[in-house]
Amino acid sequence: MFDPAVGRSLGPGPARCIHCDAPISELRRRLSPVCEAPDCRTHGVLGRLHAVNRREAKHRAEQLAAERDRVLAGLRDAFRDRAAEAERAGTGFLIGVLPANELGVEAVAPDRIELFLERLRGIVVAARSVPVAAASPATEPGEPPLALQRAACGLCRGRCCRSGGNHAYLDEASLARILAAEPSRTEEELFAQYRSFAPSHAYVGACLFQAEDGCALPRELRSDTCNRHLCGELRTLHAEWLASDARELGLGAAADGVLVRTTTLSLPSAMGDTVT
Ligand code: SF4
Ligand code: SF4
Ligand SMILES: [Zn+2]
Incomplete structure (x- = not known):
């Protein structure tokens, strides 16, 4: 050619x-x-x-x-004993690689929460007109179990939250779901809740709610995008777990081919797994 x-x-x-x-x-x-x-x-x-x-x-x-092969080799070394033990016990052991957020934290400028709330005020009327039945659920079938998502995203520390800015992906559909969840709550009460969750420090240049120890918002106040987003690495890990049926996992978070954090996790077998 x-x-x-x-x-x-x-x-x-x-x-x-x-x-x-x-x-x-x-x-x-x-x-x-x-x-x-x-x-x-x-x-x-x-x-x-x-x-x-x-x-x-x-x-x-x-x-x-x-880079991935190098990280996997490092993880196989790090989890060698644990994997051998799991194999002996017949539980199966799966190794997975995730991204790593490597940003530092900084004080959140006070105007960021004001900008966030101003934007919410701008879309709340439109959100009120989204039919509640059409408001989308926070989770979908076929997603990894929450325990796996929590362990993976906790280890990664939210690399994907980098682009949350001052909007945290909250759109009309998400707001409609959040408003419908507590119909007696006024809009101002909801805004006050968001204000109360705003952390004093967040990762540099990332979402205003991305505190050092994770998202400062409870899951029900996060956008549908936040609740549903699964990066490619997490999707791959989920698929590998479903295929392997392992009950023990050894996870590593890596940035630019360098392993920065590891964790282990026990999960029920993927067979008969239900989304929680
Ligand atoms: S979805 Fe992926 S990038 Fe986002 S926090 Fe979880 S592991 Fe990290
Ligand atoms: S609201 Fe939470 S999950 Fe969503 S982008 Fe911000 S820190 Fe990440
Ligand atoms: Zn010619």
Whole structure:
């Protein structure tokens, strides 16, 4: 197959521009797969960029796979005895790799909670008009059990909360669910609750509710996005757990291929697992 970054089309007959099919000289062919027309030269440049991007993406994927293998090797070492014990006991032992939040914490500027509440006030009317029946549930079937999510996300410390900013992903549908859960609570009472949960310190540049020891909001006050989001690593771990049916797990959180934290976890067998 033709690859504009590495070679030229060398079929039979005179060389032709790969974009407009005009004949090109042998000398031109050695320089480029396209003729000198501006459109064709642009096409040639884009083709080369595309090939470079593809090579870079492939290189990055290989790098990530090598980092993951390195972390897995470290985890196998760290959990060697535990895994052997679990195998002897017939409980099965599964090793999983998760991301790691490596940010530091800083004092939360007081205007952040004000900005958050101002935004909530802006969408509360629209939330009131979302039919309660259409308000989505906080959990879906097929998700990892909460015990697994808590252990995994607790170990990771919320790498995905980096983009929660001053909105914490609260949208009209989430607010509709939250309002419907306690119909006697006034909007101002709800806003006061959010204010009371705002931590004094949060991770640098992350969600205003992301305190050092985890999300400062109770699950029922979090957005549907927060309650439902599962990163790729957690999805992979869940799938591997379902496939392995292990009851003991050894988890590691890694950033840039470096293992930074580990934990172990016992879960009931995935067979017959129910979402809680
Ligand atoms: S979903 Fe993934 S990235 Fe987010 S806290 Fe959990 S383990 Fe970390
Ligand atoms: S509200 Fe909690 S779970 Fe959601 S982004 Fe903020 S810290 Fe993360
Ligand atoms: Zn051409």
